[in-house]
Amino acid sequence: MRRYVFGRLGQVILTLLIYVTLVYFLMQAMPGDITMMYLSNPKIPQAAREELRKQLGLDQSLFMQYFSYMKNFFRGELGVSFSQYPKPVWDILMEKLPRTFVLFLTANVLSFYIGFVLGKVIAWRRGRAIDYAATVVGITFWTAFYPLLALVVIWLFAYNLKWLPLNQFIDPRLWSTAPFTANQVFGNMVSGAAIVAIGIFLISYYLLRGLKPSRRSRVYAWSLAAALVAAVLVIAARKGMLIYIWDITRHMILPVLTLTLINFAGTMLLMRDSMLETVQEDYVLAARAKGLPDHVVRDRYAARTALLPTVTSLVLSLASSMSGGMVTETMFSWPGLGQTLFTAALSNDYPLATGALAFTGIFLLIAHFIADILYAVLDPRITYTGQSDV
């Protein structure tokens, strides 16, 4: 297993190298450079433009530029943004990345969970009304034109009902007097959520082990989890951050809702198909013969084995929505990686655009890597002995 992991990591790095090279030349293939933006500005003469080009290193040959970029890339230096000169690309990306990551992670996990549960239920009750209803609704959203759906959602919940903010990451009026920056609060939010997630995982791992956890340990587990959530909230409140956290959360709801609506059907239908096969397996019949309650047969037997192929879809959709996030972030004016990439590309800001795309690629590669490891965890039949394809 360890050999496999290291071998796989080597592959990841090699793929990344090729990917960044491709991205780099793709960016360079775009016509013009940053100084073209000043062409129509009479205050900047040709000589000043040349000076600017020289300063940014654009006068060197393409390959020289490439080699110095790659050298710096693997040292963690992504250069300086042209359009936000002299801000380093790394700083810009580190500011935007968590926002994108949290938004899409939330949306993907939510839509995966909804899709998984619905798919499980409709496969178990195939041919009944709920099967048709969920399939029709799911397909409708799945095939909807995404920007249009986003507009409809905004129109309904933000404009018409006025329940939620239209777009943006925060409400500027509220934050003008805030003692924190948005990034501080967001960072705290993310670490708080991470603590709760890890805590709940550990609690369920240690207390709800075994086939039939006792009633006492279940009560114990629930109260511990509740206490953990309460503790995190109290800490946030004492820091005076609660209202700002709520503001960011409110701004996240609509994009998450839209992404979930459009994505859940994919997982649902995959899960349904996968489970329609597993319900015919002999071990499902054997489980019923064993006199196990219906929901146990469904969850522990039919759904558990049907889960494996759908995990692939979770990981891949997570990775691809990072790059496809451009549309979402533009529709909802969400200041994340997608939006950064979009504006950087428009303004010929090569270092920023290349950096943003490179990070999308890193995400994708990490996601695949995690998926491979996850298979082995979920399916005991898969073992990586490290012999082949490493």
Place this chain on the structure above:
Amino acid sequence: MDTLLRLEDLTMHYKTKAGWVQAIDGVSFSLDKGQSLGLVGESGCGKTSIAMSIMRLLPYNAQLVKGRILFGGRNLYALSDEEVRQLRWKEVAMIFQAAMNSLNPVYSVGNQIIEAIVTHEPETGEDEARERVESLFELVGIPKERMDHYPHEYSGGMKQRAVIAMALACNPSLIIADEPTTALDVIVQDKILREIEDIRRKINMSMIYISHDVSVIAEVSDVVGVMYAGKLLELGPADDVFKRPKNPYTYSLMHAYPSILGEKHDLVTIPGEPPNLLDPPTGCRFHPRCDWATKECGETAPLWREITEGHYLACHNPIRTKQGKSCKQQKTAKGGDVIDTSDGN
């Protein structure tokens, strides 16, 4: 002896697009406590359907047309789903046709057996259940360290043993073994059958063996039932049925196998193929393929009757003793196939 299981005129049909498949038709038998019954017949004759009817695990398109199943005096089809669920495994367990696939691939084998125990005996703790599984593994001959291994780490024979251990987990009063050893080679098959028989006798459990293989049934059953096209044709003490078969189908089935130790005899094949159960033949369902068939056989279905103590038969024209010899000429005369074993077949 106490009757444990009684099937009374059980008739069960499957609804398909083409019509009703008459999978089980008027099957009656009873099984005493501690007795083992073997059901033998060709593929698709309704053996597994009977097993599934007893477990009440029939597919959604199955319909009980008439008759009933009494288990320990209780009508199985009058019970609620929940009552049946509690009855399963606790009272009637099963060894499945495809033992290889009847274990969940993503849980360890031990846990799957523990699960059955703690489901049916909630007062049993997990550690206690674990100890029981250890002794079950010992009983069926699997090293107990293998408990925490996954099914794919087991060999075919070990999976089969594990499935047997699982069937024994809740000390049921009846185990239905549906082709328990079909997937195994003959030597392992024999060993496992003997082991099951030993255990069964030790704890005085009832058993229904289902197989298309006459030799398997002959080895382990006290009582043998011969099925054909959804009907029971003959049922009686194993010795009686195998030594003095009364129904021509039983006779043909017996002689379709070569005997290694017994006398050399001609192998008999049964001409034709089993009927389509959507539209079974009138009268006796076996009559189109039967050498003894008379006009009556095609017109009225033979009655299920007791001919001697415990020996039941449905046939208009049963084979009388010593008639077996003359069968050869009769069959050849009618164009049936007779294969001489001395030719190397």
